[in-house]
Amino acid sequence: QVQLVQSGGGLVQSGGSLKLSCTVSASTVDYHAISWFRQVPGKERAGVSSISTGDGRTYYDDSVKDRFTIYRDADRNTVHLQMNSLKPEDTAVYYCAAATRIPWYWSVWTTFDYWGQGTQVTVSS
Numbered sequence: 001q002v003q004l005v006q007s008g009g010g011l012v013q014s015g016g017s018l019k020l021s022c023t024v025s026a027s028t029v030d031y032h033a034i035s036w037f038r039q040v041p042g043k044e045r046a047g048v049s050s051i052s053t054g055d056g057r058t059y060y061d062d063s064v065k066d067r068f069t070i071y072r073d074a075d076r077n078t079v080h081l082q083m084n085s086l087k088p089e090d091t092a093v094y095y096c097a098a099a100t101r102i103p104w105y106w107s108v109w110t111t112f113d114y115w116g117q118g119t120q121v122t123v124s125s
Helices: none
Strands: 002-008 010-013 018-026 033-039 046-052 058-060 068-072 078-083 092-099 119-124
Touching: 002 092, 002 119, 018 033, 018 092, 018 119, 046 068, 046 078, 058 068, 078 092
Parallel strands: 010 119
Antiparallel strands: 002 018, 018 078, 033 046, 033 092, 046 058, 068 078, 092 119
16 A cells, blocks of 8 residues: 655745655555646646656656756655746646556556645746
């Protein structure tokens, strides 16, 4: 069983910064990656960024490259998404998710099994 608890998010002006955190508890199951997805009403959940737990490789959607950074705490149980230079189009509900199956594809939400509760990020213009 894997549990993910999110924190962070909120309201910020365009150009501002926010940090999202995802604390992972895994009792008997290994997970291979943590991804952040976001969703706006009427659209499918979209991949934002991911980090592989094996080799630490990171992945970013083109829309957030050079603005967002994903990283893990030293204890490796918390994954953060630092979001800088935020834009109104970044407004969405953000979810973290863990992949326990292979293969997993960092931006394909159906390959992720366990999900955080979601948190709203709103960027005002």
